[in-house]
Amino acid sequence: MKQIAVFGYNRLSFEAISRLDKEFYRIVVIDHDPVKAALARENGFETANIDFRSDDDLRLAGVGGHIDTLFCFFDTDSENVFLTLSARALDPNLNIVAIVDSPESAEKLIAAGANKIIDPYEICGRKIHDMLKRPDITEIFDHTVFGRHDLHLAEVAIPEHSFLENIHASQLELGSQYNLLLIGIVNKKVSDRLHFVGEEIDRRLNVGDILVILGPSREIRAFKQDVENEYCHVGPK
Amino acid sequence: MFAKLVVYCAYYLKAAHWYKCSKAFFFDLLENRQSRRKKYFDATMILLLVSSVIFLIYDIEHTDSKMGGYFELAILMVFIVEYLLRGWIYSDTYKIVIEEYEKALYLNLPFKLSGIYKKLVAKDLEYVTSVFAVIDVLAILPSYRPLDILRIFIIFRLFKLFRYSDSAKLFADALASKRFELTTLLIFTCFLVFIASVSIYMFEYQNNAGVNTLFDAFYWTVVTLATVGFGDITPQTTGGRWVTIFLILASLGVLSFFTSILIAAFSEKMLSVRESRTYAELAHYDNFIIICGFGRVGQEIARHLHEEQKKFVIIDKSPFKVQAAKSRGYLAIENDASNNEVLLNAGICHGATAILCITGDDVVNVYITLTSRHLNKELRIISRANRHDNVNKLYQAGANQVIRPFEIAGMLAAEFVGQPVAFEAISGILQSQSDIVMESVLVSEKSPLEDQNIGQLDLEQRKLTLLGVISANPIHLKHKNKYPVNQQHFYFNPARQFILRRGDILVLLGRKYGIDHFRDQVEQRRLFARKSI
Numbered sequence: 170m171k172q173i174a175v176f177g178y179n180r181l182s183f184e185a186i187s188r189l190d191k192e193f194y195r196i197v198v199i200d201h202d203p204v205k206a207a208l209a210r211e212n213g214f215e216t217a218n219i220d221f222r223s224d225d226d227l228r229l230a231g232v233g234g235h236i237d238t239l240f241c242f243f244d245t246d247s248e249n250v251f252l253t254l255s256a257r258a259l260d261p262n263l264n265i266v267a268i269v270d271s272p273e274s275a276e277k278l279i280a281a282g283a284n285k286i287i288d289p290y291e292i293c294g295r296k297i298h299d300m301l302k303r304p305d306i307t308e309i310f311d312h313t314v315f316g317r318h319d320l321h322l323a324e325v326a327i328p329e330h331s332f333l334e335n336i337h338a339s340q341l342e343l344g345s346q347y348n349l350l351l352i353g354i355v356n357k358k359v360s361d362r363l364h365f366v367g368e369e370i371d372r373r374l375n376v377g378d379i380l381v382i383l384g385p386s387r388e389i390r391a392f393k394q395d396v397e398n399e400y401c402h403v404g405p406k
Numbered sequence: 407m408f409a410k411l412v413v414y415c416a417y418y419l420k421a422a423h424w425y426k427c428s429k430a431f432f433f434d435l436l437e438n439r440q441s442r443r444k445k446y447f448d449a450t451m452i453l454l455l456v457s458s459v460i461f462l463i464y465d466i467e468h469t470d471s472k473m474g475g476y477f478e479l480a481i482l483m484v485f486i487v488e489y490l491l492r493g494w495i496y497s498d499t500y501k502i503v504i505e506e507y508e509k510a511l512y513l514n515l516p517f518k519l520s521g522i523y524k525k526l527v528a529k530d531l532e533y534v535t536s537v538f539a540v541i542d543v544l545a546i547l548p549s550y551r552p553l554d555i556l557r558i559f560i561i562f563r564l565f566k567l568f569r570y571s572d573s574a575k576l577f578a579d580a581l582a583s584k585r586f587e588l589t590t591l592l593i594f595t596c597f598l599v600f601i602a603s604v605s606i607y608m609f610e611y612q613n614n615a616g617v618n619t620l621f622d623a624f625y626w627t628v629v630t631l632a633t634v635g636f637g638d639i640t641p642q643t644t645g646g647r648w649v650t651i652f653l654i655l656a657s658l659g660v661l662s663f664f665t666s667i668l669i670a671a672f673s674e675k676m677l678s679v680r681e682s683r684t685y686a687e688l689a690h691y692d693n694f695i696i697i698c699g700f701g702r703v704g705q706e707i708a709r710h711l712h713e714e715q716k717k718f719v720i721i722d723k724s725p726f727k728v729q730a731a732k733s734r735g736y737l738a739i740e741n742d743a744s745n746n747e748v749l750l751n752a753g754i755c756h757g758a759t760a761i762l763c764i765t766g767d768d769v770v771n772v773y774i775t776l777t778s779r780h781l782n783k784e785l786r787i788i789s790r791a792n793r794h795d796n797v798n799k800l801y802q803a804g805a806n807q808v809i810r811p812f813e814i815a816g817m818l819a820a821e822f823v824g825q826p827v828a829f830e831a832i833s834g835i836l837q838s839q840s841d842i843v844m845e846s847v848l849v850s851e852k853s854p855l856e857d858q859n860i861g862q863l864d865l866e867q868r869k870l871t872l873l874g875v876i877s878a879n880p881i882h883l884k885h886k887n888k889y890p891v892n893q894q895h896f897y898f899n900p901a902r903q904f905i906l907r908r909g910d911i912l913v914l915l916g917r918k919y920g921i922d923h924f925r926d927q928v929e930q931r932r933l934f935a936r937k938s939i
Contacts, residue, residue, distance in 0.1 A: 173823065180793070184816025189823065238823055266819050272702075285822050289815035294706020297762060297788055297809055301695065301707075302714075305846050305876055305911055308807075312891045320889065320898060322821075322828040339866075348887060350873060350899050352915070355827050363831045365842045365915070366871055381828045383873070384899070385887070 170195050174236045176221055176252055177243035178205040178214075181268060181289060185240060186214065199230055221252050224259065233259035241267035241283070246274035250281050257282030322352070323389045325380045331396050333380075338372045347392045349384035409519050416503035433495050436488070440689060440756075451488075452567060454481055455545075482546060489542045496533040499526060576682070580675035587667045595631070595660055602627040602653045609645035616640075631657040677740070681751075684719065684737050688753045691717045696758050698743035698774050699765030700727040703790060703811065707762065708736055719752055744773045749781055760786040763805070768796040772803050779804025844873070845921045847928065849910040854931040861902030868924055870916035874898040877910040 171194050175182045178200045186196055198209040198216045206218045219226040232239065232255075239256050241249040249267045256263055267283040269275050275286045299307045327333045333341075343349040353365040357377045364372070374380075382389065419425050434441040458481045502525050510517040533539055581588065607623035610616075616639035617623055626639045630653050641647045688694065694717035697704050704720065708731070711718045720731045721743040731738035741748045743763075754761065763774040768791055775789045789805040791797045792812070800808045822829045834842070849855045855863070865872050875882075878894040887898040896913075897904065906912075914921050 171823075180812040181816050181819075184813045185819040186816075188817050188820035194823070240819060242819075264823070266822060268815060268819075285819075285826075287815050287819055287822075289811045290702030291706050292814050292818060293764075293790065293809060293811035294703045295710065296814055297703070297764065297790075298707050298710040300788055300807055300809070301711075301760060303846065306844055306913055309874070309876055309889075309891055309896045309913065310844075312889065312896075322825065322831075324825040324828050344899055348899055350871065352828075352871070353831055361827070363827060363834075365831075379827055381825075381831050 171237045172231065172235050173197070173238045173240065174199055174230060174232065175240040175242060176200070177241070177248075178202075178209040178216075179242060179244060182240060182242040183212070185242070197230070221248070221255070224255060227255055227259060232256050232263070236260075236263065238264040238266065241265065241278075244270070246270050246277070250274065250277050253278055253281040253283045319385050319387075320383065321386050321389060322381065322383050323393075325382060325389075325393055325396055326357075327374055327376055327378045327380070328397055329376050331376075333374050333396055334376055336374055338366060338374060341374075343382065343384075343392070347384065347388045349382045349388050349392055352381045352383055355379040355381070409517055412503055412519065412522075413507050413517070416500035416507070419500040420504060429495060432491050436492055436495065451484075454484060455567060457481075485542065485546050489539070489546065492539070492542070493530070493533050497529045499529075502526060502529070576675060576679055580671040581668075583675065584667050584671040591660065591663055591667065598653070598656055598660065599624070599627050599631065602631070602649060605649045606641065606646055609643045609649060610641060614639070614642045614646070627653065630654065631660065633657060633661060681739055681741070684739055685751050685753075687737060688719055688757065691753075692757045693759055694718055694753070694757055696721065696743075696749070696752055696754065696761040698722070698761065698763050699770075700724075700731050700738070701764070701766050703764045704762075705730075707764070708734070712736065721748065721752060744770065744777050746777060746781060749777060754778060754781050754785065758782075758785065760788065763787065763789040763800075765790070766792065768792050768799075772796065772799050775800055775803040775805045841917050842915065843918045843921065844913065844915050845918075845925075846876070847912045847914060847921070847925050849906050849908055849912070850932065851908055852932050853908070853928055855906050855912075855928055856908050858906055859902060860900055860904045860906070865914075868916070869920055870914045870924060872900070873913045873915055875900050875904065875906070875910050875912055877907065879907045879909060881907060882910075 173189070173194050173196045175186060175196060175198045178198050182198070186198070189196060196214065198206070198214045199219055199221070200206045200209065200216070201218070201220050201222075203218055206216050210216045217230055219230050221227065228234065230236070239252075241252045241256075243249050243252065246269060249269070253265055253267055256265060264285075265283045266285045266287065267278045268287045268289060269278060270290075272288065272291070275288065278286050296307070338351065338354060341351060343351050351366050353363040354372060354374070355361060355363050355378065356372075356375070357379060358375070363381060382392070384392075435443045435447050438444055458478065461477055503522055506522050506525070507517055509515075534543075603620065603623040603626075606626060607617060607620050610623070611618075617626065622639065629636055629639075630650065633654075641650050695711065697707060697718055697720045700708070700720045700722040704722075708718065708720060712734070718737070720728070720736055720738040721741060722728050722731070722738065723740070723742055725740055728738045728740040739748065739752060743749065743765075749761075752758070761774075761778045763771040763778070765771055765774075771789050771791070775787055778785060778787055787805045788807045788809065789800045789803075791800055791808050791810050794810065794813070797808050797810065818829070818833070847855075860872065860875075863872075874887075875897045876891075876894055877897065882888070882895065882897060882904070885897055885900060885904060887900070888895040889898060890896075914924070
């Protein structure tokens with residue numbers, strides 16, 4: 170089970186937490202403002218009231234220990250930069266996601282060691298622009314992949330001894346076997362870059378490759394199970 | 407009998423199509439500020455005016471030239487016709503007649519023409535005495551030869567320029583807005599001039615060679631009051647000098663007061679002048695977007711639209727934000743977007759295709775949404791909700807789409823934690839950052855795609871991935887994997903047997919030029935098919 174620490178309780182962190190599957194993640198909300206911490210507790214989240222400025226307090230909360238992912242969701246950029254910096258010093262492998270209020274703070278957060286910067290205003294602006302530019306597709310995507318409908322993007326890593334090993338991407342036939350669409354493949358050995366299907370020649374799949382697929386969650390689950398099952402063989406027809 | 411004929415004529419005109427059309431034509435030509443015809447007409451008239459004055463100057467030196475006379479006559483005809491036409495479109499006579507007639511009919515009173523005459527005369531007088539009509543007459547009169555003395559008034563023709571030039575109109579408007587101050591000042595000035603003239607006349611008459619009539623005294627007063635002081639008449643008596651001292655002091659006050667009124671009027675007007683320029687530019691566009699609020703979200707959208715060379719206008723209350731928008735070369739209006747007039751001027755009912763209500767304040771967003779929907783039923787409205795509770799209020803107010811910045815950001819954060827690769831992939835596609843894009847291809851009428859099944863499309867050969875089909879056609883409902891969105895369905899990963907129908911939209915993933923090529927081919931074959939029919 171992945172451990173996520175969410176620093177700063179506000180609208181944004183609320184949205185993010187609500188989206189995360191409680192089965193797979195253990196989430197703890199941390200805010201130095203007792204009022205906000207109390208509010209989070211009222212809403213049913215596990216909370217801790219510590220001061221993020223103190224390294225000892227951070228260690229107490231599990232940073233540098235069992236925490237895998239850190240959300241820096243404070244309202245002010247300076248607090249987020251400070252937290253990112255402290256957390257990165259405590260744990261070089263921590264996955265840090267930070268939000269940014271003013272665009273010039275993005276560089277500072279990256280320099281402080283954040284893995285991913287999220288700029289709500291930029292995203293929102295781009296989204297609205299997208300709505301104007303191609304209303305059909307945006308709406309479909311909002312309602313299906315990102316929305317209430319059961320259509321999701323997922324990553325599937327190819328384990329050893331899987332039936333996927335050494336077959337070609339074109340032989341997968343995910344569409345007919347699983348009702349899934351293969352969007353792309355990442356060859357982890359080479360780089361983190363995603364190669365879209367159709368973009369290049371038919372690839373032979375290797376252990377460690379990551380498949381990015383789109384489809385209903387039931388199908389995704391079934392596919393994942395089959396991939397991990399050594400004895401399963403869903404070959405081409 | 408005659409009254410009946412008049413009423414009959416009025417009803418005939420009311421029904422006559424040609425009458426309405428011709429009236430609309432001349433209204434467009436003379437008065438409608440939105441029309442292109444008026445612009446051409448105005449330019450022609452300005453040209454005529456200027457050349458008529460040039461001919462006047464030419465005439466002074468060459469009194470017997472005939473060409474000037476003919477030209478003058480032609481211009482005169484144009485002016486008279488214009489004057490009459492303006493009088494014609496100023497009011498609708500037949501409407502007055504019909505109104506009176508129906509009133510009489512309703513009240514069971516005898517219908518009398520005299521009442522109508524009164525109203526018509528009143529209406530005509532209203533036109534004749536309006537400032538512009540007077541200027542028009544002044545432009546025509548001097549051409550009447552027996553009144554040769556009036557030829558100097560031909561210069562008045564230039565006043566007609568006010569009619570044809572918007573900036574001249576603004577100048578007049580600026581002065582008109584300070585009517586009260588100017589009138590007060592004028593009264594005071596008249597009073598001052600009167601006292602000074604009479605006093606100087608009393609003191610200087612017979613003591614001064616320059617002051618022989620009251621007019622001389624008046625002339626001296628005006629020259630002194632204006633602080634011009636030619637020095638051709640100077641006071642000779644002690645009394646006259648005292649009058650001069652007082653006049654000079656008073657005139658300094660009058661002049662500074664006058665200057666301050668002018669400056670105030672212009673600085674006030676300058677704001678609306680700038681705005682009206684923006685409005686004038688917007689009037690040229692027939693497809694633009696109104697962005698209300700130039701915060702971070704607004705800036706982001708504006709940047710994208712600007713890159714794509716799309717037309718848009720920004721409305722914001724804050725002068726700093728408007729200044730920031732202008733410094734980036736965007737069209738911007740500093741005003742309250744919830745004001746009907748501001749939105750109307752910005753073209754919400756003509757030309758605007760969408761409005762974005764994206765200020766940081768939900769109350770303001772709801773209000774602008776409501777105002778926009780009230781003004782234009784067809785417009786696309788996208789609004790921003792900062793709090794979840796307000797989403798429904800925005801929909802109620804008439805928004806087509808509501809967007810929540812914090813929800814999207816939270817969602818992306820959650821998505822990133824679960825599957826960073828997929829997240830980057832999909833956000834890359836959605837933001838068109840990679841070569842791979844997601845685009846739609848419409849199955850239009852006579853398209854070769856129509857009635858074909860998916861298997862025949864050969865998409866794999868084209869290196870395209872079909873994500874799904876968007877369709878409102880009920881014929882597809884038997885297929886699996888459908889997701890209802892609004893009135894249509896999204897058919898995810900459709901089977902090879904899926905038959906495409908007119909109006910369906912294919913959602914394709916692939917390289918930009920791959921999709922473009924596919925679309926081009928489809929279009930070409932469609933055109934080809936049409937020709938062969």
